[in-house]
Amino acid sequence: MVDNKNNSTPAGEEHDPSRRKFIKNTGIATGGVIGGTILGALIGNPFKSEESSSTGDSKDDVHFSETRMFFSRFEDFKVLSEATERIYPEDDNGPGAIGLGVPYFIDKQLAGAYGSNKNDYMKGPAQKVEGVNTYQTLMTRGDVFIEGLRKMNAESQKRHDAKFYDLEADQKDEVLQDLSEGKIKLVGVEATTFFKLLRDMTIEGAYADPLYGGNKNMEGWKMKEHPGIRASYMDLIDSEDFEKLDPISLRDYQQ
Amino acid sequence: MAKKLDKVDVVVVGTGWASGIPAAELTKAGYKVVALERGKDRDVTDYIGAKDALRYDKRHEMMEDHIVQTITARNSADQEAFPLRTQEENFEGNNVGGSSSHWSGVTHRPTEFDFEARSKTIEKHGEGKIPKDMNLQDWGITYDEMEKYYDQFEKMAGTSGEEDPVGVKRSSPYPTPPMKETPPITLFKKAAKNLGYHPFQIPSANLSERYENPDGETINQCQYCSFCMMYGCDFGAKSDPVVTVIPTAQKTGNFDLRTESYARRVIHENGKATGVLYVDTRTGQEYIQPADIIVLGAYTLSNTKLMLLSEIGKPYDPKTRTGVIGKNAAGFELSTPGGSARGYFEDKKFNLAMGAGALGGTFSDLDSDNLDTSDLDFIGGGIVELRLRGEDPIGYNNVPSDVPSWGKEFKEKSLHYSNRNLGVGFSPSTYGWRTNYMDLDPTYKDSFNDPLLRVTYDISEQDKKTTEFGIKKMKELMEEMGADIVETSSVAETWGHKHGYGEAAGGVIMGEDPETSAVNNYCQSWEVDNLFVIGASALPHKIPQQTATIGAFAYRAAEGMKEILENGAKLLVDAK
Numbered sequence: 001m002v003d004n005k006n007n008s009t010p011a012g013e014e015h016d017p018s019r020r021k022f023i024k025n026t027g028i029a030t031g032g033v034i035g036g037t038i039l040g041a042l043i044g045n046p047f048k049s050e051e052s053s054s055t056g057d058s059k060d061d062v063h064f065s066e067t068r069m070f071f072s073r074f075e076d077f078k079v080l081s082e083a084t085e086r087i088y089p090e091d092d093n094g095p096g097a098i099g100l101g102v103p104y105f106i107d108k109q110l111a112g113a114y115g116s117n118k119n120d121y122m123k124g125p126a127q128k129v130e131g132v133n134t135y136q137t138l139m140t141r142g143d144v145f146i147e148g149l150r151k152m153n154a155e156s157q158k159r160h161d162a163k164f165y166d167l168e169a170d171q172k173d174e175v176l177q178d179l180s181e182g183k184i185k186l187v188g189v190e191a192t193t194f195f196k197l198l199r200d201m202t203i204e205g206a207y208a209d210p211l212y213g214g215n216k217n218m219e220g221w222k223m224k225e226h227p228g229i230r231a232s233y234m235d236l237i238d239s240e241d242f243e244k245l246d247p248i249s250l251r252d253y254q255q
Numbered sequence: 256m257a258k259k260l261d262k263v264d265v266v267v268v269g270t271g272w273a274s275g276i277p278a279a280e281l282t283k284a285g286y287k288v289v290a291l292e293r294g295k296d297r298d299v300t301d302y303i304g305a306k307d308a309l310r311y312d313k314r315h316e317m318m319e320d321h322i323v324q325t326i327t328a329r330n331s332a333d334q335e336a337f338p339l340r341t342q343e344e345n346f347e348g349n350n351v352g353g354s355s356s357h358w359s360g361v362t363h364r365p366t367e368f369d370f371e372a373r374s375k376t377i378e379k380h381g382e383g384k385i386p387k388d389m390n391l392q393d394w395g396i397t398y399d400e401m402e403k404y405y406d407q408f409e410k411m412a413g414t415s416g417e418e419d420p421v422g423v424k425r426s427s428p429y430p431t432p433p434m435k436e437t438p439p440i441t442l443f444k445k446a447a448k449n450l451g452y453h454p455f456q457i458p459s460a461n462l463s464e465r466y467e468n469p470d471g472e473t474i475n476q477c478q479y480c481s482f483c484m485m486y487g488c489d490f491g492a493k494s495d496p497v498v499t500v501i502p503t504a505q506k507t508g509n510f511d512l513r514t515e516s517y518a519r520r521v522i523h524e525n526g527k528a529t530g531v532l533y534v535d536t537r538t539g540q541e542y543i544q545p546a547d548i549i550v551l552g553a554y555t556l557s558n559t560k561l562m563l564l565s566e567i568g569k570p571y572d573p574k575t576r577t578g579v580i581g582k583n584a585a586g587f588e589l590s591t592p593g594g595s596a597r598g599y600f601e602d603k604k605f606n607l608a609m610g611a612g613a614l615g616g617t618f619s620d621l622d623s624d625n626l627d628t629s630d631l632d633f634i635g636g637g638i639v640e641l642r643l644r645g646e647d648p649i650g651y652n653n654v655p656s657d658v659p660s661w662g663k664e665f666k667e668k669s670l671h672y673s674n675r676n677l678g679v680g681f682s683p684s685t686y687g688w689r690t691n692y693m694d695l696d697p698t699y700k701d702s703f704n705d706p707l708l709r710v711t712y713d714i715s716e717q718d719k720k721t722t723e724f725g726i727k728k729m730k731e732l733m734e735e736m737g738a739d740i741v742e743t744s745s746v747a748e749t750w751g752h753k754h755g756y757g758e759a760a761g762g763v764i765m766g767e768d769p770e771t772s773a774v775n776n777y778c779q780s781w782e783v784d785n786l787f788v789i790g791a792s793a794l795p796h797k798i799p800q801q802t803a804t805i806g807a808f809a810y811r812a813a814e815g816m817k818e819i820l821e822n823g824a825k826l827l828v829d830a831k
Contacts, residue, residue: 087661093670119320121340123699132752135341173662180661199661207648208309224673226608226648229306231489232478233609233645238437242604242674254304 047081047103049216065213066104069111070142075163077103079149080198082165086172087202094223095216097202105205105214106145115142133196137189141197147186148179148194155184209250221247229253257532257541263287263511264820266531266546268518268561271353272802273790274552275500276411276809277816279470282509284817289544290504291516291533294319294350297497302487308647312485317357318346323517323536324701326556327709328752331690332573336709338699339752346755347554351514352487352497354554354757355802359484359612360460360493362414363638363800364405364423367398368623369684372796376634384634386717390576390583390687391634392795395767395828396776401807402426408806409458412494413466413474416458422619434463434477434614439605439677443616443641446735452618457640459613460494460802470503481645483612493612516542518557519703521549521565521786527824528786534703547824548816551763551788552809556754558792559693559762560708568763568773568782571692573711579773581694583687583761584712586797587754591747592637592718594725595680598738599655604674610645617641621728622799623684633720637683638799639732648673655740679732681725682799685760688715693762712750722746760797763788765808767831775828777815778808785824787812 049063071077081103090096097103109115117140126138137144155175156164164175178184180195205214207221209229215221221228228247236243264286267274278288310316325345327336339345348354368375373391376384385391406426408414416429433456436444440456447454461477468474475492482489491498504510513535520532522543530545551558562568562580571582617640619625626636652669653676659665696709726743733741766772769781778793780786789812791801798804815827 088666089663091663091666093666096666114314117341119315119322119342121321121325121338123338125698127335127337129337134337134339134344134752136337176661202661203652204309204313204649208313209307211307212309221648223670224648226673229482230480232480233606234476234478236606237479237609237614238435239606240438243606250304250307253306 047077047098065108066101068104068107070107070115071110075153076146076149077107079153079164080106080145082172083149083152083176083198084202084205086169086176087199088206095219097206099216100206100220101214101216102202102205105208105212106201108213109201110142110145116140133192135193137193139188144189144194144197147189148191148198151184151186152179211250218247218249257543259543259545262545262547263289264546265289265548265550265816266291266544267550267552268531269353269551269553269557270351270501270512271348271355271496271552271554271790272500272806273809274550275355275496275504276806277550277552277787277789277813278510279500279503280810280813281816281820282504282507283470285509286820287509287511288504289511289513289546291518291531291544292351292512292514293323293517293536294353294514296512296514297351297356297487299487299491299498302489305486305489306480306482308649311482312647312650315342315346317348317350317485317487318342319349321345322702324707326754327696327699327707328750328754329709329711330713330749332711335698336696336711337752338707339754344753347556348757351501351512352495356487356495356497357485358460358495358757358802359642359644361613361640361642361800362409362412362416362458362460362803363617364803365398365798366619366622366624367423368635369796369798370394370396370398370401372623372635372686380629380634386715388689388715389717390689390795392687392764392766392771394765394776394795395772398423401811404807404810405803407810408803411468411470411499412460412806413462413468414458414460414494415463417455419455419619420453421625423624429458431466432463434459434461434611435479437606437614437643439641439643440614440616442677442736443679446732446737447616447618447639449735450732452620452639454616454618457613457615457617457642459611461611461613462492462494468499470499472499472503474498477611479609479611479614479645481608481610481647483610484644518553518561519564519705521551521561521567521783523565523567523783523786526783528783547785548819549786550812550816551786552790554757555759555762555790555792556693556708558788558790560695562763562773562788563695563708564705567780567786570694573690573692576689577770579764579771581692581762582773583764583795584691584693584710585685585687585760586758586791587710587712588714588718588747588750589756589758590722590744590751591714592683592685592721592725593681593744594722594727594729595678595744596726596729596733597653597676597678597742598733598736599672599740599742600675600677600737601739605677607643607646607651607674610643612644613642614644615640615642621681631720631724633717633724635684635686635721637681637721637725639679639681639728641677641679653678656742677733677736677738679729679736681729683721683725684799685797686717687761687764687796710754714747714749719746757791758797758801760791760794760801763792764795765793766795767828769830775826775830776811777827778812779815779827781826781830784826785819787816
């Protein structure tokens with residue numbers, strides 16, 4: 001065992017799993033010198049539901065699934081979050097990608113079979129194919145996201161001397177647009193392949209069943225006036241009127 | 256080392272309609288049948304509550320994964336093909352029921368022209384009408400001869416429909432009445448009538464009422480729940496093998512269904528097939544299953560690959576136009592030939608979340624029996640449809656073409672139009688073309704170290720002209736339906752290197768001459784007379800909707816198999 005005395009809970013403090021206490025303790029333990037990046041990461045994650053950042057008297061409030069499974073660097077997740085929000089922004093209709101939980105949806109997808117291309121043909125050689133939007137790389141989707149998101153940050157630094165998430169809205173859109181047109185070069189994969197994944201998975205996260213961590217509280221469906229999952233429309237299918245129905249999710253449908 | 260198993264009467268590869276129908280017919284007649292299914296076991300209970308668009312539609316739950324194999328793709332013989340690596344780019348059905356489980360349920364019969372396209376074109380327009388690179392062939396049997404098998408298929412499936420006023424002759428009405436007419440269908444029919452067409456309800460395997468088929472299987476009533484095409488049915492209300500022919504075969508006690516059993520070769524010597532070599536993918540153990548009759552009833556691509564790997568029949572050569580296996584690949588590019596129009600309505604909202612795979616209106620005034628192409632620069636024709644599948648919100652984000660595909664305006668407009676748009680489409684036949692074919696890839700291998708199937712496919716001038724016609728007609732129709740904005744599809748310049756929806760045809764085509772076809776009109780191999788190869792692989796050209804035809808030929812093939820089992824193997828049709 002490595003001696004981790006320096007990282008242990010300071011004497012006299014009881015272990016408390018709550019976020020606020022942990023941050024406080026960390027601050028004390030380091031005398032506040034860590035500051036910056038790490039503390040900023042711990043305190044300022046704006047992508048979580050409000051309830052989950054409180055200590056939460058009621059267990060029902062806590063969205064335990066809003067926790068990263070795939071992205072080890074919070075920096076990558078911040079770029080992802082801001083990118084999805086530009087693709088599907090909050091507006092008068094309702095929440096944007098962040099409010100719908102899309103970044104966590106993508107994180108979970110990348111942590112599973114889809115992110116590791118379990119069901120895909122991954123034998124070489126990978127070819128360079130011009131003019132066809134095709135997945136021609138031996139990198140997994142997870143690898144592609146890491147490469148793409150870091151390149152977005154690097155490109156933002158180069159162009160504006162700032163991180164992607166600190167850019168103005170139109171500057172962010174410019175980076176995304178250039179990605180979508182393949183004007184920013186990635187290593188091992190076409191930028192267009194990455195952008196298509198980013199765009200499509202953002203829409204999936206907005207509208208997939210909430211069981212996957214996006215479409216929070218079925219808000220995506222509500223904006224679309226989509227009824228979600230229902231057993232039967234036998235009595236409504238020939239209705240002359242538009243039937244606005246409260247959505248139902250698989251949680252309340254499956255046995 | 257492969258283990259040799261005890262001989263049975265028949266071994267079928269696959270469990271969709273093409274293999275499930277012979278399995279049911281032969282087990283009912285008392286023969287022992289083994290079915291080899293590469294995918295997993297499935298029954299109706301797998302699909303209870305299966306209303307998950309991400310899992311089924313986007314992540315292709317019912318499709319073959321590409322761990323074992325995929326296909327490679329290129330546009331012409333001078334290019335290097337590349338593998339279609341993801342299920343988004345290439346998908347075909349898997350598991351018990353195969354593509355016949357995830358299908359929409361649309362059950363059109365083909366036209367009389369389809370069976371005799373070459374003869375009828377020459378008879379009406381002269382041989383000069385046929386482009387020099389078109390491999391246009393008769394099927395070696397007529398619609399009238401096949402009608403009873405269509406009737407048999409529809410009665411097994413309980414097809415819901417009403418008579419097409421200008422369609423092919425029928426010996427009996429549809430077993431169940433048509434599905435409900437909904438406001439968008441009414442709008443479609445009214446506009447079609449105004450333009451002089453004869454619209455009717457799409458013939459459907461999503462049944463309008465509960466039905467018991469002649470084999471004693473019950474198919475339930477469709478609930479219009481929208482989780483249909485790309486899904487298994489929550490209610491057992493879509494006619495598929497899992498609720499019909501598979502349980503029919505199982506009840507006889509003569510059926511041995513082996514899942515996770517991947518067929519790799521037909522073993523044959525001296526013009527007789529002796530068995531099928533397959534792998535149990537759970538253990539890696541190889542087996543040889545001997546049988547008196549071998550049936551390849553897998554999907555188009557697998558049937559073709561198995562024939563090439565087994566070295567039965569001469570591979571097609573596009574330079575000399577000789578050989579048969581891999582010939583007339585069709586149905587890979589779904590936009591061309593085709594043509595569609597989408598209308599955006601500002602003042603109307605439709606219940607687009609509701610629907611079923613085969614709910615909709617159609618007409619056949621522009622199909623190949625009814626369309627006079629004397630003054631048109633293509634042959635054939637196609638069906639027109641408005642379909643109301645019930646749109647899932649992930650995949651259905653139609654916006655006018657000046658709207659970007661992401662960002663603020665995309666969100667606003669896709670929400671605004673989500674229940675305010677309808678589409679109509681023209682689906683013509685796709686004819687065999689000299690340079691469209693399948694063979695074995697020289698570079699890429701499957702997980703057994705066999706070559707992948709390679710598809711070489713491009714769009715012909717015939718396809719482009721047909722599409723221009725389709726686009727024009729669909730635009731007129733959508734304008735007549737009163738949309739505020741009408742937009743059309745475009746003519747594809749080349750194949751987009753995608754494949755799916757069970758639409759591919761050709762590769763092991765039927766005909767009357769062994770020089771130009773691989774099987775006869777019983778789907779019996781000309782070379783190996785106890786081998787039957789059934790499915791859209793047998794169609795010399797792709798027809799707009801293939802399922803009923805696959806089913807009809809499967810019933811005919813089963814008759815041929817009984818004849819052979821009773822009286823010994825011989826060719827059931829004399830070669831011309």
